[in-house]
Amino acid sequence: xxxxxxxxxxxxxxxxxxxxxxxxxxxxxxxxxxxxxxxxxxxxxxxxxxxxxxxxxxxxxxxxxxxxxxxxxxxxxxxxxxxxxxxxxxxxxxxxxxxxxxxxxxxxxxxxxxxxxxxxxxxxxxxxxxxxxxxxxxxxxxxxxxxxxxxxxxxxxxxxxxxxxxxxxxxxxxxxxxxxxxxxxxxxxxxxxxxxxxxxxxxxxxxxxxxxxxxxxxxxxxxxxxxxxxxxxxxxxxxxxxxxxxxxxxxxxxxxxxxxxxxxxxxxxxxxxxxxxxxxxxxxxxxxxxxxxxxxxxxxxxxxxxxxxxxxxxxxxxxxxxxxxxxxxxxxxxxxxxxxxxxxxxxx
Amino acid sequence: xxxxxxxxxxxxxxxxxxxxxxxxxxxxxxxxxxxxxxxxxxxxxxxxxxxxxxxxxxxxxxxxxxxxxxxxxxxxxxxxxxxxxxxxxxxxxxxxxxxxxxxxxxxxxxxxxxxxxxxxxxxxxxxxxxxxxxxxxxxxxxxxxxxxxxxxxxxxxxxxxxxxxxxxxxxxxxxxxxxxxxxxxxxxxxxxxxxxxxxxxxxxxxxxxxxxxxxxxxxxxxxxxxxxxxxxxxxxxxxxxxxxxxxxxxxxxxxxxxxxxxxxxxxxxxxxxxxxxxxxxxxxxxxxxxxxxxxxxxxxxxxxxxxxx
Amino acid sequence: xxxxxxxxxxxxxxxxxxxxxxxxxxxxxxxxxxxxxxxxxxxxxxxxxxxxxxxxxxxxxxxxxxxxxxxxxxxxxxxxxxxxxxxxxxxxxxxxxxxxxxxxxxxxxxxxxxxxxxxxxxxxxxxxxxxxxxxxxxxxxxxxxxxxxxxxxxxxxxxxxxxxxxxxxxxxxxxxxxxxxxxxxxxxxxxxxxxxxxxxxxxxxxxxxxxxxxxxxxxxxxxxxxxxxxxxxxxxxxxxxxxxxxxxxxxxxxxxxxxxxxxxxxxxxxxxxxxxxxxxxxxxxxxxxxxxxxxxxxxxxxxxxxxx
Numbered sequence: 001x002x003x004x005x006x007x008x009x010x011x012x013x014x015x016x017x018x019x020x021x022x023x024x025x026x027x028x029x030x031x032x033x034x035x036x037x038x039x040x041x042x043x044x045x046x047x048x049x050x051x052x053x054x055x056x057x058x059x060x061x062x063x064x065x066x067x068x069x070x071x072x073x074x075x076x077x078x079x080x081x082x083x084x085x086x087x088x089x090x091x092x093x094x095x096x097x098x099x100x101x102x103x104x105x106x107x108x109x110x111x112x113x114x115x116x117x118x119x120x121x122x123x124x125x126x127x128x129x130x131x132x133x134x135x136x137x138x139x140x141x142x143x144x145x146x147x148x149x150x151x152x153x154x155x156x157x158x159x160x161x162x163x164x165x166x167x168x169x170x171x172x173x174x175x176x177x178x179x180x181x182x183x184x185x186x187x188x189x190x191x192x193x194x195x196x197x198x199x200x201x202x203x204x205x206x207x208x209x210x211x212x213x214x215x216x217x218x219x220x221x222x223x224x225x226x227x228x229x230x231x232x233x234x235x236x237x238x239x240x241x242x243x244x245x246x247x248x249x250x251x252x253x254x255x256x257x258x259x260x261x262x263x264x265x266x267x268x269x270x271x272x273x274x275x276x277x278x279x280x281x282x283x284x285x286x287x288x289x290x291x292x293x294x295x296x297x298x299x300x301x302x303x304x305x306x307x308x309x310x311x312x313x314x315x316x317x318x319x320x321x322x323x324x325x326x327x328x329x330x331x332x333x334x335x336x337x338x339x340x341x342x343x344x345x346x347x348x
Numbered sequence: 349x350x351x352x353x354x355x356x357x358x359x360x361x362x363x364x365x366x367x368x369x370x371x372x373x374x375x376x377x378x379x380x381x382x383x384x385x386x387x388x389x390x391x392x393x394x395x396x397x398x399x400x401x402x403x404x405x406x407x408x409x410x411x412x413x414x415x416x417x418x419x420x421x422x423x424x425x426x427x428x429x430x431x432x433x434x435x436x437x438x439x440x441x442x443x444x445x446x447x448x449x450x451x452x453x454x455x456x457x458x459x460x461x462x463x464x465x466x467x468x469x470x471x472x473x474x475x476x477x478x479x480x481x482x483x484x485x486x487x488x489x490x491x492x493x494x495x496x497x498x499x500x501x502x503x504x505x506x507x508x509x510x511x512x513x514x515x516x517x518x519x520x521x522x523x524x525x526x527x528x529x530x531x532x533x534x535x536x537x538x539x540x541x542x543x544x545x546x547x548x549x550x551x552x553x554x555x556x557x558x559x560x561x562x563x564x565x566x567x568x569x570x571x572x573x574x575x576x577x578x579x580x581x582x583x584x585x586x587x588x589x590x591x592x593x594x595x596x597x598x599x600x601x602x603x604x605x606x607x608x609x610x611x612x613x614x615x616x617x618x619x620x621x622x623x624x625x626x627x628x629x630x631x632x633x634x635x636x637x638x639x640x641x642x643x644x645x646x647x648x649x650x651x652x653x654x655x656x657x
Numbered sequence: 658x659x660x661x662x663x664x665x666x667x668x669x670x671x672x673x674x675x676x677x678x679x680x681x682x683x684x685x686x687x688x689x690x691x692x693x694x695x696x697x698x699x700x701x702x703x704x705x706x707x708x709x710x711x712x713x714x715x716x717x718x719x720x721x722x723x724x725x726x727x728x729x730x731x732x733x734x735x736x737x738x739x740x741x742x743x744x745x746x747x748x749x750x751x752x753x754x755x756x757x758x759x760x761x762x763x764x765x766x767x768x769x770x771x772x773x774x775x776x777x778x779x780x781x782x783x784x785x786x787x788x789x790x791x792x793x794x795x796x797x798x799x800x801x802x803x804x805x806x807x808x809x810x811x812x813x814x815x816x817x818x819x820x821x822x823x824x825x826x827x828x829x830x831x832x833x834x835x836x837x838x839x840x841x842x843x844x845x846x847x848x849x850x851x852x853x854x855x856x857x858x859x860x861x862x863x864x865x866x867x868x869x870x871x872x873x874x875x876x877x878x879x880x881x882x883x884x885x886x887x888x889x890x891x892x893x894x895x896x897x898x899x900x901x902x903x904x905x906x907x908x909x910x911x912x913x914x915x916x917x918x919x920x921x922x923x924x925x926x927x928x929x930x931x932x933x934x935x936x937x938x939x940x941x942x943x944x945x946x947x948x949x950x951x952x953x954x955x956x957x958x959x960x961x962x963x964x965x
Contacts, residue, residue: 495899
């Protein structure tokens with residue numbers, strides 16, 4: 001992180017940011033736990049997640065359904081349904097301030113101007129009864145106290161920025177009148193409206209066609225570089241994040257099991273689960289061979305296995321894996337894995 | 349974070365916890381949750397009691413509902429006449445017990461007839477589609493345009509009862525009126541649920557295998573489309589009883605000598621200022637009956653539609 | 658939008674013709690004596706019957722009868738009641754009172770019903786929610802005339818908070834209690850419907866978005882969620898309008914209100930068939946128009962409807 005970038009962020013403060021990052025460190029998630037208290041028992045969705053996010057950095061969080069990746073995003077955003085969700089431990093520090101202990105009103109004011117989020121299904125995530133321009137403009141009206149016409153003007157500019165054709169004419173159109181890709185662009189325009197420092201994108205392209213997926217990812221990357229946002233990209237699709245992410249954290253049963261730079265991880269995974277995921281991607285040079293899928297099912301979050309949560313599905317599993325839970329440790333510099341046999345996996 | 353308290357958890361977080369449980373069918377699941385619902389049992393018990401009352405009133409009382417003791421008229425509840433006596437000196441307890449029959453008969457028969465008409469119309473429109481759908485839907489719209497009570501008033505005013513109309517004719521007329529203007533809602537509901545069921549693979553498969561339309565409807569469409577209509581019909585049963593009472597209150601529904609809650613309430617309102625107990629008991633029984641059917645319908649709906657919980 | 662209105666109006670015509678035909682057929686064309694009961698408990702004098710049959714074209718073929726009847730209705734001629742007064746004239750003097758009564762009932766429905774529904778919905782499973790759920794169930798189960806008579810007795814006669822009956826002027830204050838009684842069942846339905854929809858919509862993704870946008874809870878629920886939850890409520894109020902008109906007959910009878918409903922009741926009581934038929938036909942027309950209005954409003958409230 002250079003001084004000039006820090007300066008840039010500091011000057012951003014005058015344009016509406018209440019908080020300034022120290023040494024570019026935007027977000028620190030520390031020992032985060034999230035449980036869901038349901039009539040059938042307690043589901044432990046997140047069991048001690050740690051990560052940092054810096055300005056201009058793109059962190060991809062990868063995992064299957066139920067791995068806790070979306071819950072992590074929702075916990076950071078503060079949009080978990082509480083109850084049934086409970087956060088028994090952990091901190092989420094934004095520019096040094098713990099969001100979890102922050103006064104609710106103060107926390108609300110961070111949503112939008114400081115941290116903001118793009119959701120998976122833009123059709124259901126946009127309000128069906130308000131025009132899209134109105135919904136974007138609402139950000140300026142609520143957080144900046146702008147009047148209706150000024151806010152709408154800003155909304156048009158944002159729609160142009162995310163490359164919506166004929167933005168001026170379509171500002172009064174409703175969400176259902178746009179295609180899936182265009183709706184996701186509107187969602188993005190709304191999320192970046194107040195120039196947030198952190199943008200969380202929760203499966204932003206899952207509901208879209210493959211060609212549109214690439215366009216949306218390119219747009220996100222472009223905006224991230226332009227504004228030096230910290231971007232958290234939540235996905236279950238390795239292919240989507242490969243070009244965009246700097247770092248990847250792989251989650252399994254509510255824990256990060258591997259973390260590495262994106263190219264290192266792709267080249268040589270250091271956790272059996274990541275290895276399994278990579279092997280399950282169809283490749284052209286494997287034509288005619290059987291696709292390697294990971295056997296078994298993700299664990300029931302109410303009965304996470306003792307030891308390593310992945311052990312019932314792991315071909316490396318030994319007795320130690322059923323007794324001791326491996327910590328997330330550095331295997332080689334810049335690479336972390338939570339596996340008793342990380343080195344064997346990495347070198348094997 | 350309190351302001352986030354109403355936002356649901358992403359569906360995917362709760363999915364794995366259910367994934368490994370054995371698959372249960374919707375019906376057995378609904379029955380399980382029904383069995384645990386006290387409202388369901390309360391309404392069932394009430395309905396059983398009222399049906400018994402309608403079928404065998406002598407189980408509950410041996411006082412003749414038509415035995416007037418004029419000199420004891422308007423007597424308050426006492427050891428002799430538990431609910432007191434009405435303006436004409438009838439025993440209110442006995443009248444209330446015997447009054448169940450008319451209400452239950454009207455409610456049950458009007459419900460059966462509306463289910464038959466509405467169901468048939470809905471299936472015809474939904475399953476066959478095309479011109480038949482257009483015709484049936486327009487007919488439904490036309491009947492839907494006449495509000496139940498207004499239609500009832502018209503028909504009952506045109507064909508008024510006379511003092512010597514037989515009991516079954518009096519009741520039958522009310523059933524006819526309620527059925528005539530009560531079916532369109534059910535037809536619309538049935539049509540939309542048939543439309544939802546029809547594109548399913550099992551229906552298409554049965555068609556491809558050459559099953560006759562009648563067989564497909566009976567074996568595949570009806571069992572999967574009938575639940576919402578039954579729920580609404582149950583609730584309607586209560587509504588019909590209430591409308592019958594309203595017609596009687598206006599003097600054109602059931603008429604004396606038929607013993608009915610509506611007639612009793614109508615008579616009692618005149619005397620409300622001096623002897624409120626005459627109004628209380630028939631109103632209480634009528635309301636409890638209506639309530640029981642509405643609660644039963646609600647409970648069944650909740651059981652089949654877990655979303656509403 | 659104009660195209661939509663036009664289409665809806667055109668669609669209404671067959672429904673209108675069909676429903677008036679049914680009303681007409683029920684009263685004049687079905688086997689049975691249309692003059693039955695008109696002269697009290699005795700059969701009518703042959704001279705009266707003959708005059709009646711002539712006046713109502715009962716000796717013409719059915720379609721002609723209906724056409725003649727409709728032409729009369731279209732010209733505002735609803736026949737003459739047994740006192741020799743034109744039914745249309747009676748209605749003209751009486752409809753403002755009923756309109757006021759029904760309007761106030763709808764306002765009660767909307768304000769109290771929505772308020773109670775929202776209160777219950779945002780506190781789902783708590784005391785307020787259960788209170789609203791249970792009390793509305795009771796209100797729905799108790800027939801309107803029992804509610805009316807009881808409230809009239811306690812609030813009017815015993816505690817003298819409200820006037821017991823309504824004078825021919827039908828002032829706002831006098832109509833408060835009757836309008837509340839008339840709207841009571843619908844208030845309960847609106848409350849339950851609002852609650853159900855609110856609870857369902859609170860789980861919607863766009864509410865999560867609203868919170869993620871940093872909106873206050875008040876704005877996320879009061880604007881984003883409620884706006885969506887009220888769409889079915891508006892539909893209900895329209896469909897329920899017919900019930901309201903029926904209820905007006907009962908309410909006006911209880912509170913002795915000189916409106917259309919009271920007129921229907923006294924006509925029923927006097928076995929004045931022409932007056933009953935004319936009045937109810939007008940009420941059905943009003944109901945149809947109200948439904949059309951609600952359909953149009955629905956298109957405004959839910960942008961997904963008009964633009965498809």
